[in-house]
Amino acid sequence: MSDGNVTSGVDERIKEQSRLRTALIRPELGGICGTIIVFALFLLFAGDSGMFNSQGVLNWSTVSAQFMIIAVGACLLMIAGEFDLSVGSMIGFAGMMIAIFSVTLGWPVWQAIIVTFILSVAIGGLNGFIVVRTGLPSFIVTLAFLFILRGFTIFLPQLIERKTIIGGIRDAAEGDWLAVVFGGKVLTGLFSWLGEAGMIATFERGTKKGMPVVDGIPMLIVWAIVLVIFGHILLTRTQFGNWVFASGGDAESARNSGVPVNRVKILMFMFTAFCACVFATCQVMEFGSAGADRGLLKEFEAIIAVVIGGALLTGGYGSVIGAALGALIFGVVQQGLFFAGVESSLFRVFLGLILLAAVILNTYIRRMITGER
Amino acid sequence: MSEPIIQMKNIEKHFGSVIALAGVSVDVHAGECHCLLGDNGAGKSTFIKTMSGVHKPTAGEIYFEGQPMHFEDPRDAISAGIATVHQHLAMIPLMSVSRNFFMGNEPLKKIGPVNFFDHEKANQITMEEMRKMGINLRGPDQAVGTLSGGERQTVAIARAVHFGAKVLILDEPTSALGVRQTANVLATIDKVRKQGIAVVFITHNVRHAMAVGDQFTVLNRGKTLGTAVRGDISPEELQDMMAGGQELVQLEGSLGGTV
Amino acid sequence: MFSTMKKMALATAVAAAPLMMATGASAEGEKYILVSHAPDSDSWWNTIKNGIALAGEQMNVEVEYRNPPTGDLADMARIIEQAAASGPNGIITTLADFDVLSGPIRAAVDQGINVIIMNSGTPEQVREVGALMFVGQPEYDAGFAAGLRAKGDGVGSFVCVNHVISNTVVAERCRGFADGLGVDLGDQMIDSGQDPAEIKNRVTAYLTANPETDAILTLGPTSADPTLLAVEEMGIAGDIYFGTFDLGDEIVKGIKSGVINWGIDQQPFLQAYLPVVVLTNYDRYGVLPGNNINSGPGFVTKDALGKVEEFAGEYR
Numbered sequence: 001m002s003d004g005n006v007t008s009g010v011d012e013r014i015k016e017q018s019r020l021r022t023a024l025i026r027p028e029l030g031g032i033c034g035t036i037i038v039f040a041l042f043l044l045f046a047g048d049s050g051m052f053n054s055q056g057v058l059n060w061s062t063v064s065a066q067f068m069i070i071a072v073g074a075c076l077l078m079i080a081g082e083f084d085l086s087v088g089s090m091i092g093f094a095g096m097m098i099a100i101f102s103v104t105l106g107w108p109v110w111q112a113i114i115v116t117f118i119l120s121v122a123i124g125g126l127n128g129f130i131v132v133r134t135g136l137p138s139f140i141v142t143l144a145f146l147f148i149l150r151g152f153t154i155f156l157p158q159l160i161e162r163k164t165i166i167g168g169i170r171d172a173a174e175g176d177w178l179a180v181v182f183g184g185k186v187l188t189g190l191f192s193w194l195g196e197a198g199m200i201a202t203f204e205r206g207t208k209k210g211m212p213v214v215d216g217i218p219m220l221i222v223w224a225i226v227l228v229i230f231g232h233i234l235l236t237r238t239q240f241g242n243w244v245f246a247s248g249g250d251a252e253s254a255r256n257s258g259v260p261v262n263r264v265k266i267l268m269f270m271f272t273a274f275c276a277c278v279f280a281t282c283q284v285m286e287f288g289s290a291g292a293d294r295g296l297l298k299e300f301e302a303i304i305a306v307v308i309g310g311a312l313l314t315g316g317y318g319s320v321i322g323a324a325l326g327a328l329i330f331g332v333v334q335q336g337l338f339f340a341g342v343e344s345s346l347f348r349v350f351l352g353l354i355l356l357a358a359v360i361l362n363t364y365i366r367r368m369i370t371g372e373r
Numbered sequence: 374m375s376e377p378i379i380q381m382k383n384i385e386k387h388f389g390s391v392i393a394l395a396g397v398s399v400d401v402h403a404g405e406c407h408c409l410l411g412d413n414g415a416g417k418s419t420f421i422k423t424m425s426g427v428h429k430p431t432a433g434e435i436y437f438e439g440q441p442m443h444f445e446d447p448r449d450a451i452s453a454g455i456a457t458v459h460q461h462l463a464m465i466p467l468m469s470v471s472r473n474f475f476m477g478n479e480p481l482k483k484i485g486p487v488n489f490f491d492h493e494k495a496n497q498i499t500m501e502e503m504r505k506m507g508i509n510l511r512g513p514d515q516a517v518g519t520l521s522g523g524e525r526q527t528v529a530i531a532r533a534v535h536f537g538a539k540v541l542i543l544d545e546p547t548s549a550l551g552v553r554q555t556a557n558v559l560a561t562i563d564k565v566r567k568q569g570i571a572v573v574f575i576t577h578n579v580r581h582a583m584a585v586g587d588q589f590t591v592l593n594r595g596k597t598l599g600t601a602v603r604g605d606i607s608p609e610e611l612q613d614m615m616a617g618g619q620e621l622v623q624l625e626g627s628l629g630g631t632v
Numbered sequence: 633m634f635s636t637m638k639k640m641a642l643a644t645a646v647a648a649a650p651l652m653m654a655t656g657a658s659a660e661g662e663k664y665i666l667v668s669h670a671p672d673s674d675s676w677w678n679t680i681k682n683g684i685a686l687a688g689e690q691m692n693v694e695v696e697y698r699n700p701p702t703g704d705l706a707d708m709a710r711i712i713e714q715a716a717a718s719g720p721n722g723i724i725t726t727l728a729d730f731d732v733l734s735g736p737i738r739a740a741v742d743q744g745i746n747v748i749i750m751n752s753g754t755p756e757q758v759r760e761v762g763a764l765m766f767v768g769q770p771e772y773d774a775g776f777a778a779g780l781r782a783k784g785d786g787v788g789s790f791v792c793v794n795h796v797i798s799n800t801v802v803a804e805r806c807r808g809f810a811d812g813l814g815v816d817l818g819d820q821m822i823d824s825g826q827d828p829a830e831i832k833n834r835v836t837a838y839l840t841a842n843p844e845t846d847a848i849l850t851l852g853p854t855s856a857d858p859t860l861l862a863v864e865e866m867g868i869a870g871d872i873y874f875g876t877f878d879l880g881d882e883i884v885k886g887i888k889s890g891v892i893n894w895g896i897d898q899q900p901f902l903q904a905y906l907p908v909v910v911l912t913n914y915d916r917y918g919v920l921p922g923n924n925i926n927s928g929p930g931f932v933t934k935d936a937l938g939k940v941e942e943f944a945g946e947y948r
Contacts (some may be wrong), residue, residue: 049718049719050718050719051717051718053939055716055717056714056717056718057715059710059713059717060714062713077454098521126722154797154823158823161802163801164797164800164802165729167729167730167731168731169731170731201743203739203741203742203744204743204744205741205742205744207742209742209948213739213742213743215585218746221460221576235429236485237490238488238489238490239479239488239490241478241490242468242472242475242476242490243476243477245467245468245472245479246467246468246472246476249465249466249467250464250465250466253463253464253465253476254463254465254476254477256459257450257476257477258448258476258477259461259476259477260479271832273519283706285707287705287706287729287731287735288731288732288735289729289731289734291706292730292797293702293703293704293705294701294704294706295704295706296702296704297702297704310708312467316468317467320883335710335714338698338711338714338715338718339717339786341765345672347701348701366467
């Protein structure tokens with residue numbers, strides 16, 4: 001549809017907008033700017049510190065991917081107009097459930113993973129059901145679950161195993177087909193070739209001498225990419241995506257137009273729980289143990305990534321790609337500060353500044369889009 | 374005159390001991406704009422809510438296209454083709470015009486096993502429908518928040534029409550608008566009427582009603598004072614009927630006929 | 633074009649300068665990174681920070697302290713990986729959870745980085761990850777020794793106030809103590825949380841509900857300080873047998889006034905200071921002590937408080 005066939009003339013009150021401006025005003029802009037600035041800064045200050053060799057890149061990509069996985073869920077939920085503060089506790093809980101099922105009860109790992117996923121998604125659904133049914137703010141309901149789930153995560157292993165960290169999952173997961181989907185690595189062939197060709201660092205001693213230090217892309221990163229693509233397409237290219245926007249923008253209006261707002265919200269709570277469970281499963285499969293303190297404060301990290309990515313705290317506006325960029329910024333800053341040799345306690349200061357800058361920029365962009373003053 | 378599309382016969386509605394409607398009869402014809410006038414508290418809102426299925430009448434009958442109708446809830450009315458554009462517009466400011474236009478009725482395109490939102494089609498239809506209503510959008514992805522109040526009304530009306538409304542109930546669409554925007558909305562009403570859709574236009578502004586109305590029904594304290602056809606009644610008479618008579622005559626005299 | 637880029641770089645540099653303060657001194661050559669498992673809020677690790685700073689200064693090497701802000705061990709694993717990627721001469725870290733941390737540590741070792749385990753870990757685990765040595769206090773043994781001592785003083789039952797319930801290594805202290813006493817740990821370990829008011833109230837509640845409790849064992853200043861207040865408020869200060877792990881200002885005062893019978897000092901200063909010295913000498917001259925170094929337990933009682941009091945919270 002080109003402008004050429006507009007017959008009745010252009011409304012003189014609509015100001016001409018330059019193409020550049022039109023291209024710029026999108027929810028991801030803050031995230032894109034932030035990403036460029038952050039990378040420029042670290043290239044400048046930590047370019048030769050190992051941050052950009054194969055191992056360094058893998059390090060901050062993995063951390064960013066972790067944030068991305070939970071940010072996708074948090075982003076869609078926030079656009080649908082709700083919060084989930086129980087994400088961090090859900091990570092701890094899901095990890096602990098896998099450990100209890102597979103190590104304590106001795107189930108096969110694939111079965112433990114599937115049951116844990118069902119359990120987590122059901123709890124997410126319960127979260128959503130309570131929010132939708134009671135009309136209480138999701139802030140309060142999920143805050144309750146933050147404590148409930150964390151409480152169980154500490155209580156259950158103490159009750160059953162008399163300790164708060166359950167290990168030995170790696171042995172249990174040996175040869176398990178589903179465990180590989182979360183804890184395995186892909187492109188290992190490519191990396192060993194790169195190592196042989198001397199393009200990436202290899203181990204200097206030990207049993208793995210000569211093998212590349214980075215021997216593949218962890219499934220964690222694959223999951224992050226898959227979830228980001230899925231979330232982005234769901235949000236922008238499907239009917240359901242439109243409903244997500246509508247539910248968060250104005251639930252009453254959406255209902256009047258026939259959008260099943262309650263169903264949308266509950267499904268988004270379930271999806272958020274699913275993402276938390278993916279996070280937990282990847283972590284447990286990689287590290288081989290589940291601890292009661294896993295995932296502490298992760299809900300806020302997810303929300304920060306989403307907000308840096310341009311989503312509106314009040315719902316109805318945002319972008320999954322933006323949230324992914326927010327997660328990338330978060331991960332790069334968190335790990336990059338170490339590389340740059342900055343006192344680690346200043347990380348929070350830096351994070352706060354970035355958050356503030358991103359929110360101010362995003363508010364400005366949103367005003368341009370919506371024309372509000 | 375053709376068969377009325379909606380006939381409301383002796384509608385009564387009681388809320389506990391309060392009699393909101395005490396026997397109101399109105400006929401609405403396709404392709405005509407039926408103005409429902411009345412001061413605040415006259416029972417206009419109750420009446421249109423009865424028509425759109427929100428309230429069930431305590432007594433009286435509703436005929437839709439000649440058949441007696443009993444709406445259980447607003448959905449029945451909507452699927453029958455009775456669309457209401459509320460003052461609360463069911464528009465989401467942060468979303469684009471085309472996303473709003475198709476909210477709840479998204480066009481789908483099948484790619485492989487998955488249904489996708491057909492943005493191309495949605496954008497095309499939106500631009501077309503809006504142009505029919507005389508509004509040139511910057512683009513289909515323009516946010517509704519950037520539109521003026523009148524334009525938003527028009528989007529809401531265009532949406533209802535596009536999704537097959539036979540009867541369009543407009544609840545005070547001009548009450549909060551400026552002169553120019555009001556004119557736009559009135560022009561939209563005119564266009565909709567010409568497409569053969571029955572319009573029920575609720576207002577308490579006689580001049581707005583006179584501008585587009587084909588028939589005029591005045592409600593006062595839950596009763597009709599009868600329906601008049603265009604040309605049979607003057608604005609002054611309408612004003613009198615709305616106010617319930619005498620006192621406004623004196624008031625109007627002192628204000629020089631400007632009310 | 634080039635000059636504009638230079639200007640921009642300069643501008644960013646100026647803007648970021650306050651945040652870019654490197655921790656290490658301007659030492660050339662060796663760089664050592666200490667990765668702890670403690671959250672930012674844990675004040676006990678301050679001694680560790682001071683310890684490596686002093687060692688770095690004395691040995692003229694660059695040192696860095698890093699920790700997961702929330703104490704999440706999975707985050708700590710990432711920090712170890714990251715520390716390895718930045719290519720230091722050595723890494724000093726803890727083995728708070730063998731499952732989580734062994735992978736990254738072993739990878740660092742295999743990359744040619746010397747690793748010393750401090751504070752948490754067992755000698756077997758340390759050998760298994762390929763670290764040079766262990767500097768710390770074997771927690772179970774320390775608890776066991778304390779239990780024997782308490783048994784000798786006539787203690788038969790106790791309550792263990794655990795403020796880091798999720799740390800298995802710390803909980804070993806309670807198990808060791810129970811075994812030293814020759815009693816079953818059972819429900820005698822309480823999860824006190826980290827908040828001082830909560831700790832105080834939980835200790836009070838426990839002691840009210842179980843008035844026959846002979847002794848209190850706290851696992852660090854975080855739980856000891858509020859517990860001191862609790863026993864004073866209940867009027868049993870000096871009456872109930874009170875032992876604690878680790879030292880701090882309040883604990884030292886408590887020992888001095890006789891409310892606390894003894895404190896077990898694992899001498900964190902040595903856990904930070906010695907690895908830097910050992911690593912530097914190993915890198916420079918190839919010399920290495922032949923065994924693990926036990927930095928504790930050392931029992932601190934009323935009689936030996938001089939130096940402790942002087943440097944409590946700083947180096948003690």
